[in-house]
Amino acid sequence: MSSDRRTAPAGDREPDSGQTFLEVEGLSKYFSGNDGLFGPLTFEGEGLVPRPALDRQRVRAVDDVSFEIRQGETLGLVGESGCGKSTLARTVLKLLEPTDGAVYFKGRNLADTGGEELRRMRKDMQIIFQDPQSSLDPRMKVGPIIEEPMKAHGMLDDEDREARTRELLGKVGLDPQHYNRYPHQFSGGQRQRVNLARALSVNPDFIVCDEPTSALDASIQAQVLNTMNELQDEFGLTYLFISHDLSVIRYIADRVAVMYLGEIVELADKEELFENPEHPYTEALLSAIPAPDPRSTETRSLLEGDVPSPIDPPSGCRFRTRCPKLIAPPEYDLSDDEWDAIRDFTRAVDRRSPAIDAIEADEDRPPAELRRDLRGTFFGDASLRGETEDIVEEALDLVVEGDIEAADDLLQRSFVDSSICAREVPAYDVENEHGDVVHRANCHLHRDDA
Amino acid sequence: MSTRETILEVENLKTKFFTEEGVVRAVDGVSFDVRQGEIVGLVGESGAGKSVAVQSIMRLVEEPGAVVGGEVRFKDRLLFGLEDETAGGEGAERRERDEMLTDEEMRQDIRGREIAIIFQDPMESLNPVYTVGSQIEEFIELNRDVTGEEAREIAIETLRDVGIPEVEARYDDYPNQFSGGMRQRVLIAMALACEPSLIIADEPTTALDVTVEAQILDLVDDLQDRYDTSFVWVTHDMGVVAEVCDRVNVMYLGEVVEQATANDLFHETKHPYTRSLLDSLPRPDRTVEELDPIEGVMPEAINPPSGCRFHTRCPEAREVCAAVEPDARQSADGADDHRVACFIDDAFDVGYEESLPIESETGGGFEASLTSGEGESR
Numbered sequence: 001m002s003s004d005r006r007t008a009p010a011g012d013r014e015p016d017s018g019q020t021f022l023e024v025e026g027l028s029k030y031f032s033g034n035d036g037l038f039g040p041l042t043f044e045g046e047g048l049v050p051r052p053a054l055d056r057q058r059v060r061a062v063d064d065v066s067f068e069i070r071q072g073e074t075l076g077l078v079g080e081s082g083c084g085k086s087t088l089a090r091t092v093l094k095l096l097e098p099t100d101g102a103v104y105f106k107g108r109n110l111a112d113t114g115g116e117e118l119r120r121m122r123k124d125m126q127i128i129f130q131d132p133q134s135s136l137d138p139r140m141k142v143g144p145i146i147e148e149p150m151k152a153h154g155m156l157d158d159e160d161r162e163a164r165t166r167e168l169l170g171k172v173g174l175d176p177q178h179y180n181r182y183p184h185q186f187s188g189g190q191r192q193r194v195n196l197a198r199a200l201s202v203n204p205d206f207i208v209c210d211e212p213t214s215a216l217d218a219s220i221q222a223q224v225l226n227t228m229n230e231l232q233d234e235f236g237l238t239y240l241f242i243s244h245d246l247s248v249i250r251y252i253a254d255r256v257a258v259m260y261l262g263e264i265v266e267l268a269d270k271e272e273l274f275e276n277p278e279h280p281y282t283e284a285l286l287s288a289i290p291a292p293d294p295r296s297t298e299t300r301s302l303l304e305g306d307v308p309s310p311i312d313p314p315s316g317c318r319f320r321t322r323c324p325k326l327i328a329p330p331e332y333d334l335s336d337d338e339w340d341a342i343r344d345f346t347r348a349v350d351r352r353s354p355a356i357d358a359i360e361a362d363e364d365r366p367p368a369e370l371r372r373d374l375r376g377t378f379f380g381d382a383s384l385r386g387e388t389e390d391i392v393e394e395a396l397d398l399v400v401e402g403d404i405e406a407a408d409d410l411l412q413r414s415f416v417d418s419s420i421c422a423r424e425v426p427a428y429d430v431e432n433e434h435g436d437v438v439h440r441a442n443c444h445l446h447r448d449d450a
Numbered sequence: 451m452s453t454r455e456t457i458l459e460v461e462n463l464k465t466k467f468f469t470e471e472g473v474v475r476a477v478d479g480v481s482f483d484v485r486q487g488e489i490v491g492l493v494g495e496s497g498a499g500k501s502v503a504v505q506s507i508m509r510l511v512e513e514p515g516a517v518v519g520g521e522v523r524f525k526d527r528l529l530f531g532l533e534d535e536t537a538g539g540e541g542a543e544r545r546e547r548d549e550m551l552t553d554e555e556m557r558q559d560i561r562g563r564e565i566a567i568i569f570q571d572p573m574e575s576l577n578p579v580y581t582v583g584s585q586i587e588e589f590i591e592l593n594r595d596v597t598g599e600e601a602r603e604i605a606i607e608t609l610r611d612v613g614i615p616e617v618e619a620r621y622d623d624y625p626n627q628f629s630g631g632m633r634q635r636v637l638i639a640m641a642l643a644c645e646p647s648l649i650i651a652d653e654p655t656t657a658l659d660v661t662v663e664a665q666i667l668d669l670v671d672d673l674q675d676r677y678d679t680s681f682v683w684v685t686h687d688m689g690v691v692a693e694v695c696d697r698v699n700v701m702y703l704g705e706v707v708e709q710a711t712a713n714d715l716f717h718e719t720k721h722p723y724t725r726s727l728l729d730s731l732p733r734p735d736r737t738v739e740e741l742d743p744i745e746g747v748m749p750e751a752i753n754p755p756s757g758c759r760f761h762t763r764c765p766e767a768r769e770v771c772a773a774v775e776p777d778a779r780q781s782a783d784g785a786d787d788h789r790v791a792c793f794i795d796d797a798f799d800v801g802y803e804e805s806l807p808i809e810s811e812t813g814g815g816f817e818a819s820l821t822s823g824e825g826e827s828r
Contacts (some may be wrong), residue, residue, distance in 0.1 A: 073794040080659035080660070080661060080662075082660055109712075114790065125453065149510075185745050189747065190747075216684065217495035217496055217686060218495065218688070218727060218730050219495060219727060219730045219743045219744040220495075220743075220747065221730070221743075222731070222732070222741040222742070222743030223730075223743045224728035224741065225732070225741060226740065226741055229740075244659060244660070244706055245661070245732075246734050247689075247731065247732040247733055247734040248732050250732060250734060250737060250738075251562070251732035251733075251737075251738055251741065252732075252734065252817075261460060261770055262748070263592075270737070271737060274734075274737070284661060285660060285661065286734065287664075288660040288661045288663065288664035289660050289689060289734040290663075290664075290667065290687070290689035290690050290692060290693035290694075291689060291692060291693075291733070291734055291735045292688040292689045292691075292692050292716065292728065292731055292733070293692050293697075293716055293735075294692040294693075294713045294715075294717075295711040295713065295716075295717070296692065296735070300664055300668070301667055302661075302664055303661045303665070304665075305615075306629050306631065306632070330643075351615050352614055352615045352616040353613075353615050354611075354614070354617070357610060357615060357616055357617055357618070358610060360618075361618060430731075
């Protein structure tokens with residue numbers, strides 16, 4: 001492995017690399033949950049004759065995503081399940097038709113291509129999936145499996161295909177003699193190597209790797225990752241490497257994009273992203289990984305709640321509903337502690353968290369007592385001032401009365417809706433500490449230093 | 451911690467699977483113990499025998515498998531134990547000891563009530579056609595001698611305890627209406643509902659996202675503080691081990707090769723397998739230039755290598771390692787209770803130093819060179 005390429009400052013790359021290889025511009029992919037002729041049709045109203053209406057409910061799986069990948073580099077794409085990583089990958093390859101936006105592959109807009117041209121371009125872009133078992137036909141021997149893409153693209157004759165396949169088996173760390181074996185005769189790691197050989201068979205220059213090592217044991221994962229690095233150097237491959245595992249990304253990637261709920265929230269050079277994360281979501285992700293060191297004393301910042309639905313994502317910054325750094329609305333003059341308490345309370349009510357839930361269910365104790373306890377839980381002895389005090393008091397009343405919905409509504413209206421995080425979609429480039437590639441951190445905390 | 455009472459004692463446990471291809475020695479002489487309030491890790495790669503080991507403890511091993519030797523004690527009760535080996539030797543059927551609990555007693559007194567188990571995939575542990583509430587309620591009724599309304603109250607309280615929002619509104623939801631993290635919380639609630647003294651957690655966070663995993667680990671920490679429950683934590687993730695475990699057993703091919711406190715395991719590593727495992731991990735906290743994975747794959751447990759089972763992949767292997775089988779012993783220069791099954795340690799006197807190194811048997815496979823792009827054979 002040419003380690004000098006990895007350690008060299010980004011931007012200072014080998015002569016033949018560094019050019020933009022793939023460019024993704026404002027790419028979106030929406031799914032409508034009601035496909036089909038009458039799918040979008042819903043019926044409203046009660047009465048005898050329901051009123052038909054068009055339901056335009058769409059899952060915004062990937063929303064306005066832009067990035068580029070340079071020749072020979074590995075772009076890591078990281079995010080939790082459901083964030084849209086895999087959809088993005090498939091849309092980039094035009095395996096899914098984008099709803100909006102463009103993908104330029106070596107300068108050519110994939111949207112304009114079709115038929116034979118697209119088929120020929122597909123030869124240059126391959127994909128490897130997570131589950132090495134289900135991506136191999138159990139009734140075919142691995143030799144013919146690896147030859148399949150070559151056949152599809154009319155490469156070589158039978159004899160040469162077999163020769164190349166045996167050679168590729170060696171390249172990916174298998175025995176050329178394994179040509180006549182069936183997939184079930186291989187272990188998980190070996191099957192993923194078969195997938196690698198198949199992807200490489202048509203001599204692509206771009207491979208999308210969708211969680212390729214997630215199903216593998218640690219030692220096997222390390223072997224496969226090392227092989228992927230060696231193959232990249234040998235064949236000059238460009239990788240889009242998708243993983244939920246930040247450790248793997250840190251090992252394999254040159255630059256990293258972090259996705260949350262269909263959007264890229266941060267994009268930076270690997271070293272920069274891990275050492276100087278500038279988006280609260282990235283910080284939370286990083287602090288959530290248990291480090292393999294019992295002496296590690298870093299305290300974790302826990303994210304509360306679940307990822308919201310991509311059908312109706314939060315306005316402004318999509319992470320704001322869970323963000324520990326949500327910005328206070330400008331109209332209140334709050335200390336940090338006060339704002340923390342208000343934010344926690346607002347979220348607890350919104351999520352109907354156990355503390356709120358327990359109040360609602362408790363019918364034995366007098367409301368005044370419940371109310372005092374509730375206030376104590378979130379605000380301690382602190383008293384708030386002026387308008388905020390009135391709002392919090394009113395919300396507490398509503399919770400104790402059991403009208404959580406009204407309390408939620410009041411708190412959201414007062415403390416969330418006017419925050420810049422809810423009003424504007426963030427998009428900022430920030431200062432680098434490591435390397436000199438652009439560091440994008442889409443968080444309003446950077447609104448002043450952008 | 452060491453002064454606390456031992457609640458689970460596993461001694462030389464052996465479980466075999468009698469398959470058509472031969473006898474698989476899935477668990478082969480495993481010993482460890484768990485003390486009150488402690489989290490003990492069982493770590494290793496797939497096929498190491500971790501899950502079979504915990505199933506054996508719970509006597510949940512099914513045909514064609516069977517626990518064939520060793521002893522499992524929980525508090526003062528014998529969960530498993532056979533009569534001493536008779537003159538008949540290996541082949542002879544050994545009788546279960548009289549004091550060993552019957553299947554009925556296991557069901558009635560132990561499982562769920564004293565020892566609860568949490569599996570990796572919450573969807574498989576929950577019945578998709580019953581509501582979450584009814585499942586946990588039934589479980590409580592069965593194990594705690596309460597009925598109806600009371601069981602429901604305990605269920606709601608426990609669900610709230612594990613951080614499920616809107617419990618009453620969601621009580622009658624089905625498992626598929628919960629997210630993965632919430633389902634795992636439901637299982638934890640179910641495990642806790644009967645206030646067991648020991649919870650066996652078999653890869654409980656493996657299927658979860660890191661932020662959700664962090665929530666669950668945090669919850670376990672919190673619950674352990676409150677209830678002082680002991681855990682056997684089965685995992686392949688060294689990060690999770692470092693995070694939650696007090697003591698750790700590293701398994702390889704059915705055997706425990708190293709046993710130590712979490713701190714010693716990571717910082718005073720004794721066994722070459724443990725070291726290789728740690729070296730093959732990509733790190734979240736620093737950039738690693740090149741991973742140094744263990745070569746090859748774990749051999750089949752059906753016909754394990756002679757001597758030390760790791761010798762075929764071990765960078766330190768010498769001829770003696772293939773000839774003699776090491777048992778896990780107190781390490782000569784390790785802390786108390788740091789046990790290791792490797793001849794490198796001075797606790798062994800089998801002539802490792804004088805023995806000749808052996809080459810590990812695996813080939814890298816990268817020596818092949820592709821001469822031209824369009825597939826010329828070598």
